[in-house]
Amino acid sequence: MECMRTVASLLAALVLSGQAVAQRSGIDVTGYWFMVTPRFGARDPRHRIDAFRAARHRG
């Protein structure tokens, strides 16, 4: 792997449910929603808003 100068700024929304096989703490993760924004520099606060809105709208 080459040395990376790129900063990968990653946002993730995790959807959890306690219905399936017990894992750590009796919690089973049933779905992930990853919002991935590779960045050349600082984080962009706008994406935080996107992540939050997307998570709220999950059915």
Add this chain to the structure above:
Amino acid sequence: MHFERRVTADSVLTLDLVGMTVDSVLVLYTLHSRSMRQFSYDGRLLRITLPSVKEPGLDVVVWYYGTPQDGLIIGSNAHGRRVAFADNWPERARFWLPTVDHPSDKAIARFSIRAPGGWRVVANGRLTPGEDGREWNESHPVPTYTMVLGAGEFAVSQHRPVINGRDTIPIQVWTYPEDSAFADSVPFRRATEIIEVMQRLIGPFPYEKLAHVQSSTKFGGMENSSAIFYAEKPYIERKMGEGVVRHETAHQWFGDAVTERDWPDIWLSEGFATYFDGVIGAALDGDSVLVNSMRANADSYFKSDVTDRPIVDSAYAADPIKLLNANSYPKGAWVLHMLRVTIGDSAFFRGLRTYYRTYRDSTATSADLQRVMEKEGRTDLGWFFHQWLYQPGYPQLDVSWQYDAGAQKVMVGIIQRQKPEWGRFRLPAVTLEFRGNNGALLRRDVAVTSGGETAASFDVPFAPAEVRVDPDGKLLLKVTAISRR
């Protein structure tokens, strides 16, 4: 209305996440209720204290950033262009994704991805129009080690789709533009036919599409669910063949859709894919492909340094890389081949179809497979699974024979000569082939017990010049000596 309280006040969600910086964590426990949560993060584990709620599910949002040390590899491809590829196996998703990074906890996955202009992005599942950027949605639970994205400048060719009931499954080949013609015409020429064989033998393709992707994975091929990644070098050297495509495609059923519940059962993934490489090849090009494949698998296993270890090797549970060995691959394939011989083609494939149908989108253990195959084969297979999965080694046979011309009988003695620590093997039907001069030939099966010496006699109406053991290569064994008394 009653709500079962599944998350208690002191529940802690623990996620694997290595080397990132976590900004904040938000928990959404109803549509209109949310709270920023306390969390602790030590650079390896993210622990989030959950609120006490009555709803069975919670949404958690984690904001984090960083430069992944592994898992998501951003760099230059072999043609010098910038690319990004995930490479998560076995537990490297945690270097860029906050997950329960273990195959036992499968989940659906959605990726919303921003990438530079001119790049194309591929990930698990179906591409859907996103609000902002490209969004891939895998609606079937998959293990974290197959949750991936790939991004770069790709040529994408559409191969003939697979028809799956009412669904049409797109089959795509994603390559660096320089390697597109080779990929389409050589390794992926029969990409659709390979899936059709698996559908006929096992069951419907488990995902929404299948993309075969040239990538910078450090593995020769990586069976990411619905987006298989292949090492770039064999494309560039024009040395890539179809075998790796058959292997990785078979993984979509075994490994991805039906996932080993824990690492010591990884043969349920790799042994199956290795075997079905040969099975698919035989379906497309004739039985000799499987015969040759199994012979090569036996040679590879015999030469390996893991013959003193069992296939299901709990000692390596914490170090799954060590399980990528000749036990999981070629010996695992042999276990399936011998199971097929033991219970017959019909019960074998019926059993695998049931196994796939039962554990699809979930996880399974060797014991689960045993239960299904015992039911379909209507026989006890405890001895079979024990000796081939939990005992090391393989049978080494000394065979001696003597012909009684007056009685026209051949007396055969078989002694197991393998190391005592490997244990003894029960072989219900070892085929002996008696070959006479002038082309006379007779085959008889002998049951080799796991006790002492096996003795048997057979009516043979000619004087054998030669006796061959397991002439069709149905068993994983070595004949260490064969002598005429």
